Amino acid sequence: MGGHPLRDAVFDAAPHAYLVLDPDFVIVDVNQQYLDLTGTRRVDLVGAVMFDAFPDNPDDPTADGVRNLRLSLETARSTGRPHAMAVQKYDIPLRGPGGGFEERYWKPLNTPVLRADRVVALIHHVVDVTDETIFHRDQAIRLRSAQRLDDLAFWEYDPRTGTIFASRAFASMLELAEREGTLPAHDCFARIHADDRAGVHDVFDQVMDAPEHTSVAFTNRLVLPGGGARWISSQGELVRDHRDALPRFVVVTLDITASKQREEQLSEALEDRDRLLAQKEALLGEVNHRIKNSLQLVASILNTDAHRSGHGEVRERLERAAARVRAVTSVHEMLYRSNEVTTVAFGTYLRELCKNLADGDAGTASVEMQCDAADLHLPTDKAIPLALIVNELVSNAIKHGLAGTPDGTIHVSTWVTGDGIALEVADNGRGKLEGAEQGLGTRIIEGLVRQLDASMNTGDAGPGHRVTIHVPLRTG
CATH class of the missing domain: 3.30.450.20 (PAS domain)
Structure with a gap:
């Protein structure tokens, strides 16, 4: 110079x-x-x-x-x-x-x-910086103790020289020599699971030209020399010692192996739960199928006996019994055909039931069936009693309320209320006869209303008769 x-x-x-x-x-x-x-x-x-x-x-x-x-x-x-x-x-x-x-x-x-x-x-x-480094040794010892307790480790990665300045805790985490100092980055990255290694390198490569304090974060697996494995999560920042300096990264790493193991155990438990639920649904589907077949057999027997009995009250009673069985059968048929095994799409079901009634007794009596059903799902223990109630109310309306009435109409409707649902069956017939003897159908309806913990009101439909049933639906 x-x-x-x-x-x-x-x-x-x-x-x-x-x-x-x-x-x-x-x-x-x-x-x-x-x-x-x-x-x-x-x-x-x-x-x-x-x-x-x-x-x-x-x-x-x-x-x-x-x-x-x-x-x-x-x-x-x-x-x-x-x-x-x-x-x-x-x-x-x-x-x-x-x-x-x-x-x-x-x-x-x-x-x-x-x-x-x-x-x-x-x-x-x-x-x-010798004096500062030696002065802070006691603090470093305390920090390393905290790192061991919290499974934390600090390291500094210099991609230009391919080196990592590793804290004692980080070297121990990777099962390298337990000392603080500079190591070849290759020795550290070689511990990363082969499937995760490229992703970790990409995290650093993507921010090499980014401003200072740009964050980096990644989670990866470690494969250790003794055959063990760990999950670690790392957070860090890009730093430069001055504007034109090449970047390096200061990183903090947390051992999350225990959390990952709990996560995997939870995932396995959820898979087991889903498998058991699938088995349960398949079993319930099969049960509904068998119940439907059994009820269809009962309905067929009742119909056969009704035809053999000739005309009269016995035949009528047998046919009414067969209709009740068919109403229950149709619920299990819907359960079997749908993906649901514990609830019924009651709006869809009620429309099908009204169509079947229109094709059956109502059609025979020249009665028009109208259905205005809200789309909602009901538990089977609610759907089956309501199906039977509709069947009984329609049968009673055809037999009694609309007898001798030209252009007879039965209107079935449901709607959602504040705390449940309402079901209404109305006809344009002659209304309820005063002093009429209470029949089996009426007693069945009253029993089903009590079973549902519901309330029932009857009244004049002007003309005709109206029955409204309110069913509470408890949630939670």
């Missing part, structure tokens, strides 16, 4: 430590602050290769200062951009009697000097 006295004086008097290297890492110049920090003389350094002047401590088997510094310098040289290193343990050789090494910690920054887009030198700038 000769030939520029003022520049040389400024360089030598700078309050920060600087060392100038040529592209082959030979020391070209050094300022006084650097000499003071390292306890060296200019004559000991200028002209020496950096790593000969400052070798690794041979008494420290974990020493990796030479390797890490070389990687950083090579990165700055090849990219033409500054490269900041994480805090680095790099012991300094003692030049005095007795020799040996002194434990030291540094915060290095390596900056290329360009001329015509070619790197002609490298400025090695260091800050001695």
